[in-house]
Amino acid sequence: MSRGVRWQWLGWAVGxxxxxxxxxxxxxxxxxxxxxxxxxxxxxxxxxxxxxxxxPVAPRDRAGWAVRYGRWVAGAxxxxxxxxxxxxxxxxxxxxxxxxxxxxLSLSAAAFGLAVFAAAVxxxxxxVLPGAAGVAAWGVHLxxxxxxxxxxxxxxxxLNPAVARGAAxxxxxxxxxxxxxxxxxxxxxxxxxxxxxxxxxxxxxLCDRFSAQTDxxxxxxxxxxxxxxxxxxxxxxxxxxxxxVADHLAGRVTFLLGSLVVLESALGWPGLGYLAWRAAxxxxxxxxxxxxxxxxxxxxxxxxxxxxxxxxxxxxxxxSG
Amino acid sequence: xxLTAYRHPRPGWTRPRAAVAVGLACLAPAAAGAVLAVAGWxxxxxxxxxxxxxxxxxxxxxxxxxLGRDVASRLGWAAARFAGxxxxxxxxxxxxxxxxxxxxxxxxxVGRRAGRWTAQALDGVPKLVLVLLAASITxxxxxxxxxxxxLTFAPQVAGAxxxxxxxxRARAFIEAERCLGVGxxxxxxxxxxxxxxxxxxxxxxxxxxxxxxxxxxxxxYLGGALGVQEPSASWGNMLALARDGLFHGAWxxxxxxxAAICVTLLGFRLVGAGLLGALEDRP
Amino acid sequence: MSGPLVxxxxxCKSFRPPGFLAGGSRTPAxxxxxxTLGGRELVGLVGESGSGKxxxxxxxxxxxxxxxxTVRVAGFxxxxxxxxxRAFAREAQMVFQNPYAALDPAFRVRTILGEAVRVHGDRxxxxxxxxxxxxxxxxLPRGRLDEFPGxxxxxxxxxxxxxxxxxxxxxxxxxxxxxxxxxxxxQVQLLELVRRIHxxxxxxxxxxxxxxxxxxxxxxxxxVLYRGRLVEDAPATAFFGGRALHPYSRELxxxxxxxxxxxxxxVGGVRRPAxxxxxxxxxxxxxxxxxSGGAPCATIRPALDPCxxxxxxxxxxxxxxxxx
Numbered sequence: 001m002s003r004g005v006r007w008q009w010l011g012w013a014v015g016x017x018x019x020x021x022x023x024x025x026x027x028x029x030x031x032x033x034x035x036x037x038x039x040x041x042x043x044x045x046x047x048x049x050x051x052x053x054x055x056p057v058a059p060r061d062r063a064g065w066a067v068r069y070g071r072w073v074a075g076a077x078x079x080x081x082x083x084x085x086x087x088x089x090x091x092x093x094x095x096x097x098x099x100x101x102x103x104x105l106s107l108s109a110a111a112f113g114l115a116v117f118a119a120a121v122x123x124x125x126x127x128v129l130p131g132a133a134g135v136a137a138w139g140v141h142l143x144x145x146x147x148x149x150x151x152x153x154x155x156x157x158x159l160n161p162a163v164a165r166g167a168a169x170x171x172x173x174x175x176x177x178x179x180x181x182x183x184x185x186x187x188x189x190x191x192x193x194x195x196x197x198x199x200x201x202x203x204x205x206l207c208d209r210f211s212a213q214t215d216x217x218x219x220x221x222x223x224x225x226x227x228x229x230x231x232x233x234x235x236x237x238x239x240x241x242x243x244x245v246a247d248h249l250a251g252r253v254t255f256l257l258g259s260l261v262v263l264e265s266a267l268g269w270p271g272l273g274y275l276a277w278r279a280a281x282x283x284x285x286x287x288x289x290x291x292x293x294x295x296x297x298x299x300x301x302x303x304x305x306x307x308x309x310x311x312x313x314x315x316x317x318x319x320s321g
Numbered sequence: 322x323x324l325t326a327y328r329h330p331r332p333g334w335t336r337p338r339a340a341v342a343v344g345l346a347c348l349a350p351a352a353a354g355a356v357l358a359v360a361g362w363x364x365x366x367x368x369x370x371x372x373x374x375x376x377x378x379x380x381x382x383x384x385x386x387x388l389g390r391d392v393a394s395r396l397g398w399a400a401a402r403f404a405g406x407x408x409x410x411x412x413x414x415x416x417x418x419x420x421x422x423x424x425x426x427x428x429x430x431v432g433r434r435a436g437r438w439t440a441q442a443l444d445g446v447p448k449l450v451l452v453l454l455a456a457s458i459t460x461x462x463x464x465x466x467x468x469x470x471x472l473t474f475a476p477q478v479a480g481a482x483x484x485x486x487x488x489x490r491a492r493a494f495i496e497a498e499r500c501l502g503v504g505x506x507x508x509x510x511x512x513x514x515x516x517x518x519x520x521x522x523x524x525x526x527x528x529x530x531x532x533x534x535x536x537x538x539x540x541x542y543l544g545g546a547l548g549v550q551e552p553s554a555s556w557g558n559m560l561a562l563a564r565d566g567l568f569h570g571a572w573x574x575x576x577x578x579x580a581a582i583c584v585t586l587l588g589f590r591l592v593g594a595g596l597l598g599a600l601e602d603r604p
Numbered sequence: 605m606s607g608p609l610v611x612x613x614x615x616c617k618s619f620r621p622p623g624f625l626a627g628g629s630r631t632p633a634x635x636x637x638x639x640t641l642g643g644r645e646l647v648g649l650v651g652e653s654g655s656g657k658x659x660x661x662x663x664x665x666x667x668x669x670x671x672x673x674t675v676r677v678a679g680f681x682x683x684x685x686x687x688x689x690r691a692f693a694r695e696a697q698m699v700f701q702n703p704y705a706a707l708d709p710a711f712r713v714r715t716i717l718g719e720a721v722r723v724h725g726d727r728x729x730x731x732x733x734x735x736x737x738x739x740x741x742x743x744l745p746r747g748r749l750d751e752f753p754g755x756x757x758x759x760x761x762x763x764x765x766x767x768x769x770x771x772x773x774x775x776x777x778x779x780x781x782x783x784x785x786x787x788x789x790x791q792v793q794l795l796e797l798v799r800r801i802h803x804x805x806x807x808x809x810x811x812x813x814x815x816x817x818x819x820x821x822x823x824x825x826x827x828v829l830y831r832g833r834l835v836e837d838a839p840a841t842a843f844f845g846g847r848a849l850h851p852y853s854r855e856l857x858x859x860x861x862x863x864x865x866x867x868x869x870x871v872g873g874v875r876r877p878a879x880x881x882x883x884x885x886x887x888x889x890x891x892x893x894x895x896s897g898g899a900p901c902a903t904i905r906p907a908l909d910p911c912x913x914x915x916x917x918x919x920x921x922x923x924x925x926x927x928x
Contacts, residue, residue: 019438027442031454038458141340141594145587147535149542150579153560157567157575200535201590208594251444258449262539280453281545288454296445303441493705497765500665501720501772502693516710 009311016307020300025073028293032069035285076293086284087275093290096275101294103184104271108260110189111196116249118197119206123214136207144204148259151195152266184269192263200259205252213244243314250306254299337598344591351585354397355404363394367552374571386559386574387566395554396581402553403537406467410533411526413471418478418525423509425479426486436479444476452536456547463537463549470536474529481525485518520596527593531586538582556582607676609776609808610641610664615673617659617832633659634670635832638908641776641810646802648819648840649812650856651829657812658701660829661778664810665698677776694724697769701780701812703761707753713764714749720771738767741804743797759790763797770801778810783818795821816860820844825914828853831885834908837916849911849922851890884920892921 063071075081081093088096122140126133166172184192197203217240226236261273268274272291279287357363364370364381367390375385383392424436448470455469456462486509489495498508514522534556541548541557549555551562556578563575615637618630633656641647651657662668663675666682666689675682678695685692700706707716717735726734739746742763753761762782769777782798783791799822802809813819819826819840826843828836828850836843836850848854884890887901900906900920908918 019441023438023441023445026438027445030442031446034454034458141587141591144590145583147539147582147586149539149557150560150582153542153564153575153579157564161568201531201586204590254444254447257447261447261449261453262543265543265545276450276453277543277545277547280457281547283457285457288450288457292446292450292454295447295450299445299447300441303445493700493702494708496667497698497700497706497768498708498719499689500667500693500698501768502690502723503719504690512708512710516708 012311013308016304020304024293024296024300027296028073028076029069031289031292032072033065035289036065036068038285076290081290082286084279084284084287086282087278087287093287096287097272097290097294100270100272100275103269104260104264104273105298107184107189107193107264107271108196108256110193111202111260112249112253112256114193115197115203115206118203119210122207123210126211127214140204140207143198144201146199146201148195148199148262149266151199152263155191155195184267184271192267192269196256196259196263199263200255202252202256202259205255206249209248210241210245213241216244217241239313243310246306246309250299250302253302257295257298337595340591340595340598342595344588344593344595347584347588347591349588351400351581351588354393354581355400358394358397358401363397364391366390366394366398366554374566374569374574377573383577384573386562387571388562392559392574392577395559396556396577399549399554399556399559399578400581402549403463403534403555406463406537407530407533409464410467410471410474411529413468414474414478414529415471415522415526417472417475419482419514421475421479422482422486425483426490427505427509440476440479443473446473448473448532449536449539452540453547456540461540461547461550466540467533467537470533471529474525474532477528478522478525481518481521482514485521486513489513489517524593524596527589527596531589531593534582534585534589538578607679608640608642609678610639611674611676612640612664613638613674615660615663615670615675617656617663617668617670633832634663636673637829637832637834638673639827639834639837641808643775643808644802644806645808646822646824647808647810648823648826649810649829650814650816650819650826652856653814654831655829656832657814657829658780661698661780661810661812664776664778665696666692667698690723693774694772695774696776696778697772697774699762699765699769699777699779699782701784703758703765704753706765707761709752709754712750712752713744713756716753716764717749717767717771720768724772734771738771741770741801742767743793757790758786759794762786762794766797766801770805773805775806776808776810778812780812781814782811783813783815791818798822816856828856833885833918835886835918837908839914842912842915847912847915849915849917850886850919851892852886855889884918886919892919892924 072082079094081097083089084091084093084096122136126136217237227233257273260271261276263269264271264273265277272295276288276291276295278284279291354363358366369389370391371381371385371389373385373387373389375381375389377384381391381393383396386392386395421436421440424432425440426433428436451473452466452469456466459465489512495508495512498512499505537548537555538557538560539548541555542561544558544561549558551558559578560575560582563571563578566572567575615634616632617634618632620630637656637660649657649660659668663670664677664682666675666680666685669683677692680688680692680695682692707713711719714732714735717738718731721731721734721738735749736746739749744760744763744767748756748760753764756764766779766782769779779798783794786794795818798809798811801807802822811819811823823840826836826838826840827834828838830850830852836848836853838848838853842848843853844857848857882905883902884900884904884906890901892901904920906918906920908916911917911922
């Protein structure tokens with residue numbers, strides 16, 4: 001790698017990060033303004049706004065919107081998002097977010113990993129067993145039609161009686177995760193991650209994309225050339241498939257986080273999604289704003305990471321700015 | 322019309338025509354239910370017409386729910402009520418996404434960057450969180466909620482529009498049109514979007530519709546004053562109401578809306594996948 | 605309107621490597637091309653691959669932005685067309701290089717031609733009839749109008765492309781490789797068609813081709829491009845009649861008509877020395893320059909100077925070409 005190329009790399013990466021920061025600021029500004037302009041601020045189910053409520057809904061703040069937004073950003077950088085107005089009234093939002101973010105992100109990371117693994121297996125399996133491709137296709141189509149909440153519903157309805165019957169007949173001692181949605185730990189947690197991976201068409205979409213990518217790469221002439229040259233097959237395959245897949249994966253993070261909201265709310269597991277849903281239901285706008293911005297950071301980070309991966313493997317991409 | 326030109330075997334999941342046909346068949350029940358409801362051939366969905374959790378009978382094709390209301394009628398009315406807001410989502414997604422995509426594909430450097438950043442900013446917040454925000458602020462007005470669903474899908478539509486513009490812009494026939502003095506608007510609308518991207522756009526539309534169904538039923542199922550409220554019917558809140566009955570053996574009031582949701586989602590997906598698979602003009 | 609139909613002065617164009625912040629130098633395609641074309645000429649533009657023929661043709665129609673120089677066609681500055689593009693389209697048209705790509709595969713031929721007619725044609729006459737007259741003009745069977753371009757043969761597509769270009773009744777047409785890649789009998793028909801069209805309409809036609817046979821059959825005047833420079837501008841009778849004066853033109857003719865001699869001919873290195881080269885760009889391949897000391901060839905770039913009636917050449921030793 002020549003020196004000029006290295007500088008070009010650095011400039012590109014800095015440009016990407018800068019663009020991401022600008023986009024994030026814009027996103028948060030728009031969300032902030034929407035929340036500010038929301039009619040009838042404050043909780044309408046749990047009483048009136050308290051004077052202690054801070055953040056964007058503090059009623060005494062008469063400064064212009066730019067100043068208020070500046071203050072909010074400064075607070076966000078320090079880790080302060082004001083106080084909750086409804087979900088846990090008066091409690092700092094940052095406290096609520098901390099543990100919730102850890103739980104939710106690990107759960108979605110597990111779901112993401114499971115889905116990627118399963119999709120890679122399906123895509124590879126199609127090339128190994130071409131006869132099974134049609135069956136796999138219709139299986140994937142069917143799986144795509146299962147919403148997360150329906151999967152949870154089915155799990156709750158079907159699993160609990162089954163476990164209860166098993167325990168009653170002495171097949172096993174009552175497992176720690178019974179009844180099912182009790183706590184996000186152990187088998188229940190993994191089950192939740194699995195439902196998140198399959199539900200809302202996430203897995204199906206990844207299967208589609210992975211298969212399309214492997215098909216396209218398999219059909220490309222240079223793969224044949226590489227095979228004739230006896231280049232290492234895995235390296236060639238990775239170089240050819242990953243750039244196309246990385247972007248797509250980054251684009252699906254937003255859907256996965258949406259499914260996470262549904263899963264956590266349906267199961268009542270504490271986490272960002274549950275927090276977002278309760279905050280929405282109770283019009284706790286500071287909490288909702290903080291969750292939205294935090295998740296936006298996650299999404300944008302994933303996009304930048306995908307861009308870096310792609311640029312590392314596909315030099316043309318760096319040029320496209 | 323004879324079309325005997327040789328086509329390369331396409332990589333892809335399923336046969337496009339079969340997928341579209343099965344998908345349309347999957348969408349038929351919901352459409353039929355909505356039409357029957359609007360035409361007034363279904364009983365009153367809010368009337369307590371019989372005993373709770375009654376089995377199917379000629380009067381109640383799918384039985385009654387726990388409160389004794391006709392399940393078939395509620396299913397049909399839910400579809401009919403949802404048709405308008407879902408179309409709103411599609412219109413918003415196409416309008417906003419079309420403008421953004423054309424800006425990204427055709428405008429100068431400044432407009433292109435502005436379009437891309439707007440799309441990225443819209444795409445950045447998880448879709449469901451934006452929808453929750455909208456539902457919360459507008460007090461779960463279904464129209465507004467679905468408009469925001471459309472808005473959150475605008476970046477996807479913009480991506481499809483931009484991709485087809487970029488794919489086709491450099492092609493000689495577009496340049497030939499330009500050389501002929503055909504206006505940019507006409508080239509984009511007629512040649513690029515209609516001539517070569519309509520299937521891709523329709524598959525985006527089915528994606529929006531599927532997500533709209535998903536979001537609406539998810540929010541209504543979760544309740545919490547965000548989705549469709551009783552006594553109005555929605556597939557999601559029917560499912561939530563039927564949950565307790567399941568433990569007493571009344572499975573039909575739960576299975577019917579669950580099947581409606583799954584079959585409709587499957588239909589949208591198959592139609593979209595089939596149209597994408599049948600794309601005539603692959604690069 | 606006064607002045608020549610087409611006037612080109614000092615036209616320079618170089619291509620930037622793609623991408624933002626991309627390294628590497630620009631690739632020059634045209635380096636100071638200048639010529640004028642009159643009312644009803646039929647001009648052949650020849651040169652090897654990469655000599656800038658297509659780029660020049662596209663610059664003439666304002667399809668490619670150029671770096672320096674001016675191009676005036678029918679009174680329009682083609683680099684400042686803006687909203688005048690539609691008016692310009694009535695004056696100048698292009699027949700594109702690849703008719704497989706230049707016709708929109710999603711529309712029938714009738715629609716493709718109809719669009720051109722609707723934009724520019726006679727408003728009093730029904731579009732359908734104008735389209736049929738165009739089809740007759742290029743001898744395309746009317747039945748083929750209802751096909752998609754994908755079902756037409758190569759020759760038919762070129763006819764459609766010609767018809768579309770002629771739909772706007774232009775005074776200036778650039779045809780980029782109009783007969784490349786089709787069978788010789790169809791080539792002959794097409795060339796005959798071009799000749800008829802040129803005879804029937806007040807038209808200045810530039811024929812871009814690397815096929816000297818086609819140019820010989822039609823052109824009245826020949827422009828020779830070598831690496832972005834015009835090296836000879838000759839009447840066709842002189843050019844093909846043994847009075848091609850630039851050594852590069854002679855190399856082209858020799859390679860077209862008596863191929864075996866190429867092997868014996870002087871083939872120097874094609875690579876250019878780095879830095880600003882002030883000498884003749886062709887001297888590394890030129891027998892005259894290497895043969896006789898080459899004092900001016902290495903130091904002074906030859907200008908395109910007159911050497912006969914309607915004949916200009918960029919060579920210091922063009923007199924040596926006079927003797928066979």
